[in-house]
Amino acid sequence: MNKEIYRCPIFRVTEETFVESGGHEIRRSIVRHPGSAAVIPVDEKGRVLLARQYRLPASAFLWEAPAGRIDPGETPLQAAKRELKEETGLTAKTWTKLLAYYPTPGFVDEKIHVYLARDLKQGKTNFIGDERIESKWFTAREMKAMIGEGGIVDGKTIAGWLQYRYNR
Numbered sequence: 001m002n003k004e005i006y007r008c009p010i011f012r013v014t015e016e017t018f019v020e021s022g023g024h025e026i027r028r029s030i031v032r033h034p035g036s037a038a039v040i041p042v043d044e045k046g047r048v049l050l051a052r053q054y055r056l057p058a059s060a061f062l063w064e065a066p067a068g069r070i071d072p073g074e075t076p077l078q079a080a081k082r083e084l085k086e087e088t089g090l091t092a093k094t095w096t097k098l099l100a101y102y103p104t105p106g107f108v109d110e111k112i113h114v115y116l117a118r119d120l121k122q123g124k125t126n127f128i129g130d131e132r133i134e135s136k137w138f139t140a141r142e143m144k145a146m147i148g149e150g151g152i153v154d155g156k157t158i159a160g161w162l163q164y165r166y167n168r
Contacts, residue, residue, distance in 0.1 A: 013030065016028055035111045037115065038064075038113070038160055039114075047137040048164075049138075077115065089123045095117055
């Protein structure tokens with residue numbers, strides 16, 4: 001039995017059943033999400049630009065990699081480019097995929113695609129709706145300290161930064 005129980009513009013929730021080959025039945029409520037793209041923008045000095053905004057589910061202002069939902073008809077890279085421009089005003093000449101992962105596969109099907117953006121050029125931001133975003137450049141030393149001390153708690157930012165730093 002698969003049934004949609006809730007839908008909104010960002011996601012939908014379904015109740016689903018899966019039967020394994022041995023007959024074992026699994027039932028779950030699943031948050032269905034179209035996926036997201038995130039960007040680790042790194043300048044010629046090796047600094048990364050993060051965005052700070054209030055996140056209602058976390059009840060806190062968080063420093064994060066610029067990111068957002070993949071819109072219908074968009075590829076993950078197109079979404080990453082759009083989000084970088086909207087949230088920071090930056091465009092990038094060089095793009096490299098760092099990783100893609102499921103942050104909470106126990107009940108959400110969202111897959112986050114994380115890209116490295118280099119050869120940056122500053123332009124104007126284009127905030128959407130209720131977004132109020134502050135941006136700031138951080139050095140590698142500051143990133144390490146903030147992650148270690150709990151100043152950065154966003155998973156996509158931590159995963160993307162570590163992938164960039166330790167696998168280049």
